[in-house]
Amino acid sequence: MTQRNLRQAALLGGVLSLCAIGASAETLRWASTTDPQTMDPHAVNSAPVLSFLNNIYEGLVRRGQDMSIEPSLATSWEPLEGENGWRFNLREGVTFQDGAAFTAEDVMFSYQRASDEAADVRSWFAPVSEVRVVDDFTIDFVTTAPNPLFPDSIANFMILDKDWAESNDAALPARDAENFATMNVNGTGPFTVASRDPGVRTTLVPNDNWWDEVQHNVTETVFTPIGNSATGLAALLSGEIDFIQPIPLQDVEQVEGREGFKVLEGEETRVIMFGFGHEHDTLLYSSDVTDANPFTDPRVRLAAAHAIDIASIDRVLFRGKIEPASQLVPAGISGFSEANQDRPAFNQERARELLAEAGYPDGFSFGLKCTNDRYINDEALCRAAASMFAAVGLNAELSTGPVRDYWPQLREDDFDMYLLGWSPGTFDMEHPIRFLMHSQDDEKKLGSWNFGNYSNARVDELLPQIQQEINPAARQAMIDEVVAITQEEVAYIPLYTQPLIWAAKDNINLTQRADNFFMLRWVTVN
Amino acid sequence: MVYFILKRLVQSVFVMLAVAFLAFSLFRFVGDPITQMTGVETSVADQERLRDELGLNDPFILQFGRFTGDMLQGDFGFSYRTRQPVAEMIADRIPATLELGIVALLISLFVGIPAGVYTALRPRGIATQTILMTTLVGVSIPTFVIGIMLIFIFGVQLGWLPTFGRGGTVQIGGWESSLFTVEGWRALLLPAITLGVYQLTLTMRLVRAEMMEVMRTDYIRFAMARGVPMQKLHYKHALANTMVPVITIIGLQFGGVIAFSIVTESVFQWPGMGLLFLESIRFVDIPVMGVYLVVIAFFFVLVNLIVDLLYVAIDPRLRVRDVQ
Numbered sequence: 144m145t146q147r148n149l150r151q152a153a154l155l156g157g158v159l160s161l162c163a164i165g166a167s168a169e170t171l172r173w174a175s176t177t178d179p180q181t182m183d184p185h186a187v188n189s190a191p192v193l194s195f196l197n198n199i200y201e202g203l204v205r206r207g208q209d210m211s212i213e214p215s216l217a218t219s220w221e222p223l224e225g226e227n228g229w230r231f232n233l234r235e236g237v238t239f240q241d242g243a244a245f246t247a248e249d250v251m252f253s254y255q256r257a258s259d260e261a262a263d264v265r266s267w268f269a270p271v272s273e274v275r276v277v278d279d280f281t282i283d284f285v286t287t288a289p290n291p292l293f294p295d296s297i298a299n300f301m302i303l304d305k306d307w308a309e310s311n312d313a314a315l316p317a318r319d320a321e322n323f324a325t326m327n328v329n330g331t332g333p334f335t336v337a338s339r340d341p342g343v344r345t346t347l348v349p350n351d352n353w354w355d356e357v358q359h360n361v362t363e364t365v366f367t368p369i370g371n372s373a374t375g376l377a378a379l380l381s382g383e384i385d386f387i388q389p390i391p392l393q394d395v396e397q398v399e400g401r402e403g404f405k406v407l408e409g410e411e412t413r414v415i416m417f418g419f420g421h422e423h424d425t426l427l428y429s430s431d432v433t434d435a436n437p438f439t440d441p442r443v444r445l446a447a448a449h450a451i452d453i454a455s456i457d458r459v460l461f462r463g464k465i466e467p468a469s470q471l472v473p474a475g476i477s478g479f480s481e482a483n484q485d486r487p488a489f490n491q492e493r494a495r496e497l498l499a500e501a502g503y504p505d506g507f508s509f510g511l512k513c514t515n516d517r518y519i520n521d522e523a524l525c526r527a528a529a530s531m532f533a534a535v536g537l538n539a540e541l542s543t544g545p546v547r548d549y550w551p552q553l554r555e556d557d558f559d560m561y562l563l564g565w566s567p568g569t570f571d572m573e574h575p576i577r578f579l580m581h582s583q584d585d586e587k588k589l590g591s592w593n594f595g596n597y598s599n600a601r602v603d604e605l606l607p608q609i610q611q612e613i614n615p616a617a618r619q620a621m622i623d624e625v626v627a628i629t630q631e632e633v634a635y636i637p638l639y640t641q642p643l644i645w646a647a648k649d650n651i652n653l654t655q656r657a658d659n660f661f662m663l664r665w666v667t668v669n
Numbered sequence: 670m671v672y673f674i675l676k677r678l679v680q681s682v683f684v685m686l687a688v689a690f691l692a693f694s695l696f697r698f699v700g701d702p703i704t705q706m707t708g709v710e711t712s713v714a715d716q717e718r719l720r721d722e723l724g725l726n727d728p729f730i731l732q733f734g735r736f737t738g739d740m741l742q743g744d745f746g747f748s749y750r751t752r753q754p755v756a757e758m759i760a761d762r763i764p765a766t767l768e769l770g771i772v773a774l775l776i777s778l779f780v781g782i783p784a785g786v787y788t789a790l791r792p793r794g795i796a797t798q799t800i801l802m803t804t805l806v807g808v809s810i811p812t813f814v815i816g817i818m819l820i821f822i823f824g825v826q827l828g829w830l831p832t833f834g835r836g837g838t839v840q841i842g843g844w845e846s847s848l849f850t851v852e853g854w855r856a857l858l859l860p861a862i863t864l865g866v867y868q869l870t871l872t873m874r875l876v877r878a879e880m881m882e883v884m885r886t887d888y889i890r891f892a893m894a895r896g897v898p899m900q901k902l903h904y905k906h907a908l909a910n911t912m913v914p915v916i917t918i919i920g921l922q923f924g925g926v927i928a929f930s931i932v933t934e935s936v937f938q939w940p941g942m943g944l945l946f947l948e949s950i951r952f953v954d955i956p957v958m959g960v961y962l963v964v965i966a967f968f969f970v971l972v973n974l975i976v977d978l979l980y981v982a983i984d985p986r987l988r989v990r991d992v993q
Binding site: 178180181186187188189260263264265266267317318319320321325326340341342343344367368369370371373374377378380381382383545547548550551554568578585588591592 | 699700701704705706707708709710711712713714715718719722723747749750751752753754758761817820821824825828831832833834935936937938940944945947948950951952953
């Protein structure tokens with residue numbers, strides 16, 4: 144090689160390496176409204192925590208961009224032979240971020256940790272009767288009954304390293320004090336925590352030894368919780384952050400109107416609905432009907448459903464961004480009943496007729512409870528609904544309050560009608576049937592969010608069968624039956640699916656998953 | 670003197686106890702911590718067990734007694750939300766709030782006092798009228814709106830200053846300070862102005878009113894007649910005599926600045942005690958709320974004590990009385 148060629152080569156190499164540095168040094172600064180309360184994946188079963196930690200820890204299975212279940216720390220799984228449950232074949236050659244090897248012992252340990260009384264995620268393992276380590280890379284989860292959806296239901300069950308947790312006194316999640324795992328992490332996932340100042344800033348860096356093919360090009364990411372939405376928007380528009388989730392509906396135009404920013408819109412899986420006090424003998428907040436509860440009559444509930452003008456709510460309150468709902472999960476979720484996708488039409492005439500048939504030709508007054516800080520535009524929605532109810536003679540006495548105060552009131556049956564939003568944690572129709580439609584049963588832990596205690600013997604009978612049915616067609620037939628019954632009886636008034644609105648700079652490519660989780664592994668900064 | 674300070678400190682313990690008592694009697698109305706601590710899938714039985722473990726089923730008096738008892742032993746408990754020690758959480762946030770409050774106070778003094786003197790000496794000038802008008806606007810707009818306005822003008826439109834957070838901070842012996850970096854000062858400016866605007870207006874109007882009053886008194890007229898230079902007259906004789914009431918009000922207000930920096934901290938995502946308190950309310954984090962309120966009560970007592978001591982330093986008459 145001549146002197147000149149050498150110099151050119153050196154120059155070229157220099158330029159190339161410069162490019163490489165330019166392309167690789169990608170810091171992503173992002174914000175969300177809530178700081179993950181803890182770094183312990185078993186301590187709190189809440190979306191901010193699970194969403195954040197899914198970037199650091201991994202489960203046996205994980206959800207893809209379209210929410211489908213795909214292999215993660217397990218490469219495959221199949222039903223056990225001769226008994227109920229699942230066998231998971233684990234991925235070999237995976238290491239935790241501290242270098243320790245991942246084996247079935249870690250899964251076993253994590254199962255024990257996550258199903259302990261101190262863990263908030265233990266309900267995921269209610270169907271599990273036994274877990275057996277077969278060999279280093281095979282583990283069996285035995286369930287009390289056939290459980291076709293078990294692998295889907297543990298997508299957020301994250302695996303900790305046994306030795307790491309035990310040697311740091313974090314063998315159990317911290318409930319009312321802190322432990323090592325509250326602030327420190329050691330996962331197998333694509334990112335790890337470089338520094339954390341709770342409530343202020345958390346810095347993540349890629350895990351160079353991650354087993355999967357890297358799709359992102361982020362070299363560092365700084366997360367800041369920004370509780371005030373106006374501040375968050377300003378931070379985005381001033382360029383101090385690259386991405387924020389979520390932004391309020393009313394700020395969409397602000398962001399869209401600016402060069403260099405984009406709004407990402409999707410449907411969340413959360414269905415907003417009204418519920419009734421099905422087993423109340425009398426109304427609590429009525430000024431005219433004090434000796435009965437008209438809502439025990441399905442005709443009255445149907446009248447209320449006919450009174451709702453969902454198209455106007457969509458247009459006026461949500462700028463056309465909601466999807467009207469016919470049942471407690473949106474279309475596209477497994478188990479969605481296509482046979483029952485009509486919702487009661489907006490028909491004031493019919494509503495008045497129904498009320499007259501039920502013996503309330505002049506309507507009646509009742510109390511409507513709503514949150515004012517839980518769902519998008521929740522208070523405005525309830526005001527709109529109250530005036531729509533009033534138009535047919537249902538005079539809603541609206542009372543709204545913060546969510547921290549709300550659930551205890553509902554648990555104490557302090558309502559005539561109430562607002563509720565439900566996101567199916569397993570992304571299957573069985574979830575809302577279990578929590579919202581099955582009769583309250585503390586012992587079996589069923590119907591725990593069925594505040595009004597809607598109760599139908601057939602629904603109660605079908606739920607365990609749905610949970611255990613392996614044949615998809617037979618399962619769907621039973622779900623269709625439940626949906627048909629609950630629609631017929633107007634157990635709830637499903638209103639709409641809540642939109643998901645994120646905002647980012649134009650140069651950020653990311654995936655907006657329907658569970659509102661922000662996965663760093665799909666982010667590219669251009 | 671030492672006796673006086675000690676007496677005040679003992680009094681402060683009772684103030685803090687009273688605040689803690691009031692706070693605790695209100696906490697039950699804030700909401701239910703358990704539903705905030707657990708996920709939707711957590712069974713009712715598990716929720717009840719946790720409620721029992723945390724002692725939330727105990728009678729109010731018992732809970733209050735446990736809280737104060739632990740606190741007297743130096744145990745501030747653990748946060749329901751983050752599960753971290755509360756003492757550490759609050760101690761980590763104190764520097765941010767104090768620096769913000771002090772800088773806001775300094776801005777209000779260094780702008781408010783000269784402006785007050787100026788507007789008192791030239792009551793009819795155009796500049797005076799302009800200053801009075803603008804500060805009136807400044808004091809009538811809520812802090813929240815002032816903050817958002819400043820953010821949108823200087824952060825978003827002009828892009829001069831950061832819109833949130835503390836910028837660059839340095840650790841000095843456990844004290845995280847933003848006073849030693851340019852980035853830190855840039856981040857501090859907008860929130861400090863937002864927090865200081867009300868104080869500034871108050872200081873200015875107070876100084877102006879006092880000053881106008883003093884300027885009419887006999888000894889000023891006499892000094893004027895004797896030919897004392899105007900500069901000396903205004904700033905030595907007149908201003909010094911306006912300072913006692915000004916210091917009282919400013920001092921008392923400073924306790925409020927620290928306590929009510931909540932709004933400013935929220936608007937600027939300023940990681941101080943106020944923001945922590947706000948997050949704690951949202952999560953019904955009773956241990957953090959309790960300790961925060963007690964700490965704030967202590968601040969008020971401390972500030973009042975300092976104000977009392979400053980009186981003595983400024984007003985010679987008090988010292989004379991003390992000697993007698």
